Amino acid sequence: MSVNRDDGTPGFGVYVHWPFCAAKCPYCDFNSHVRHQPVDQPRFAAAFRRELETMHARTGPKEVTSIFMGGGTPSLMQPETVAAILDTVAELWTVPDGIEITMEANPQSADAGRFAGYRAAGVNRLSLGVQALNDADLKFLGRLHDAREALDAIELARGTFPRLSFDLIYARPGQTPEAWKTELEEAIAHAADHLSLYQLTIEEGTPFFALHAAGKIATPDADAGAALYELTQEITGRHGLPAYEISNHAMPGAESRHNLTYWRYGEYVGAGPGAHGRFVENGRRIVTMAERVPEAWLARVEDRGHGVADGEVLTRGQEADEMLLMGLRLREGLDLARYEETAGRPLLPERIAVLQDEGLVEPLGNSRLRVTPAGMIVLDAVVADLAR
């Protein structure tokens, strides 16, 4: 069975967050938790079901364009748990055959042993957290696998799932452009159809943040980081995996449908601890944010049918800001007509003109504005210039 192609619409996605990890990586600021007691998976599956039912009652009947199971480490789930969640989604909303169903996985052999089960449950795209292809850097990044295991997992996943993506973290301390080039080319040789290539970001509250503040980790400066970014664009472009978003590369047609929904500012429901959702309710776009601590989320769901702890109703201005900052991340650019409709006013032409003069943005036909490759590397500043 092949995976459906992107039809260019913003779409409606379902996101499920599995919050547990075998160990916490020192760079990661996602909502992940390590538990030394076995997790009661059937109980969590039941809670996901209840929360999804509640979300469904809020969104009403809709056609799902993608499902994404992220984490944490979703590959710690038993295939039965995955199957239960996917069945629930399909029971509640309309889930056409062949829509993209992605699951994040770690390359450890124990997890890889469950790949066939996930595929059988309905997962058709795997996103592997490879992060690096040399043992020293994997160790530095706190990963539990080595390079050999990563390559094995890639091979296995490629044979199991119709589509495969994996992540690498670059701009690591001391990483030279030459070393990165070699590593990236090796990664590309393992022929996934999609790559996520992230520059190492020191996030507040992580162990790396403290080390960085203490001067024990030196990340490349802006110039070096920019050079590595440019090198990455050059290599991936040459190998047929151009960027379609800041950090995401795909063979044409293999872009992540689910993530496109975020960037195109479509709708999505979130289920699970710490998950966010954004969808239209009573004519307004609302945000849901779930309780982050797994046990507290569980208790909340069992008590009241959902784990949402916080939320807001966005104003038109807030919606427009989000649409702008998400949309400009994409090579396909921002739909200006849709932006104007949401914001109630267009982007300022004189601001666009200044940025265009500097070669940072370019208007496309069909009322779209896109950030040029030169502009992508300073995107946050470009967005700040355009927002008002």
Added chain:
Amino acid sequence: MTDTPRSHIRNFSIVAHIDHGKSTLADRLIQMTGSIEDREMKEQILDAMDIERERGITIKANTVRLEYDAKDGEHYVLNLIDTPGHVDFAYEVSRSLAACEGSLLVVDASQGVEAQTLANVYQALDNDHEIVTVLNKIDLPAAEPERIKAQIEDVIGLDASDACMISAKTGLGVDTVLEAIVTKLPPPKEGERDKPLKAMLVDSWYDSYLGVIVLVRIIDGVLKKGQTIRMMGTDARYPVERVGVMTPKMVMVDSLGPGEIGFITASIKEVADTRVGDTITEDKKPCAKPLPGFKPAQPVVFCGLFPVDAADFEDLRAAMGKLRLNDASFSFEMETSAALGFGFRCGFLGLLHLEIIQERLEREFNLDLIATAPSVVYHLNMTDGSVMELHNPADMPDTVKIGSVEEPWIRATILTPDDYLGSILKLCQERRGVQIDLNYVGKRAMVTYDLPLNEVVFDFYDRLKSISKGYASFDYQLKDYREGDLVKMSILVNDEPVDALSMLVHRSQADRRGRAMCEKLKELIPRHLFKIPVQAAIGGKVIARETISAMRKDVTAKCYGGDATRKRKLLEKQKEGKKKMRQFGRVEIPQEAFIQALKMGDN
């Protein structure tokens, strides 16, 4: 009460350097003469403003009447006029001194004589004052009274052998000061009860309950409630409503006689209606000749004050109006700047005065202000023969219309331990100073320099303090105007002139200042999406240039569904920040950058 015989009145002021204990001594004198109950006593009672108490300085002259039973068994009235110690308020000092016959010279027994002390004691001597020397803080371990006595004799030329040795803090020896005031200071020299009223207007201030209060010193005649008085300078007539003395509480009295100091109220609307130094007489029986009077204080330092939030402009105007009620020496007029919006060009007596007004506006009126670089008043001799006063470098006319430019010079006195003399002389030379005199007194050097005020308003005082580790003291008085090779230096950011940063500089200093300003702005202006040249230029000629490189990388690597909220909030913060930026062509300059750039000195 009052109508004290002239022989039993002593009018005196206190001359001291900052922190040498003037206000503490005043407190002690008030306490020991029982002018105020102990329970009402608070520290530094004469410094009424918060800012005076905090900084330990006196800004407005203040007065207190002390009732003292001396050892000779007689009852005396001692009028203390507390004077500001700082050079900026020299004119307040001079009129306070003119109302007295004697001064206490208070010197810290470990610190010794400082430049300010010197200037003020010379002023007291010029006013024919008798001086009682008081060595304070003799209880401190570092006190060296004998050395300091010798220094007073050497530097000032006063006999310090019978100086009062006190600790104002503990009260030790303060009784000897009271005795010395009675025995060593003269009573008022002249004054007849029967002559027509002649009184000096010493000071005036605004009180929200009583209106304008006028402090007077009676020369001849008697001032009574109900009299109609005439201000001889302004020719205005007022019926006297209240007559009183400050103890320092206001106590009403029936009349004031020759030699006495007290206050009156007379439905005067504004402080600006009273002229310090004016002669007050009785309207129906005027005196023949007015007193010589004082020159009104002229602002010498100007700067622009702008509200950080443009919406505060009207509040700022109102606040300035209120401050001016009590401080006629401070002037303001509206100014518009492309960089800073609407604000005021303000004139001050000096840098401390500027700082104090700014602080009072911020503190008492809760305003956030930006002050532009202080500048002095230049005289432009125009080619058409007219003379123009330039208060703001941004108003500089076309150079072809200017024949020559004159700038104010000061005579500065600097006292310093000789270890720092070399660096201080170098600093003065760098600032175009002309050495007038150099003396040694023990291990201290006293240097006199003529300096352009322009070079001093910048950061001279801070530099002096830092190179002398705080030991040098500095005082100055305005001397004259001298022609100088002064040019207007403009600052261009991305080829757009930034008016708030333009300044008049001496040609010999232009390169250095231009370079310093460009370097500073390079640090202060955040990187943009394009590179920005920052230039200093005189006329069309660029004399310094720096380039702010374009931003190299500013991007969030990961941004998925859950990150939208956080990124939006960050964006909202950025937008908020941009509101505090000023747009120059395509460049946004944070307001903070202006504040920092304007604060900067030479380095």
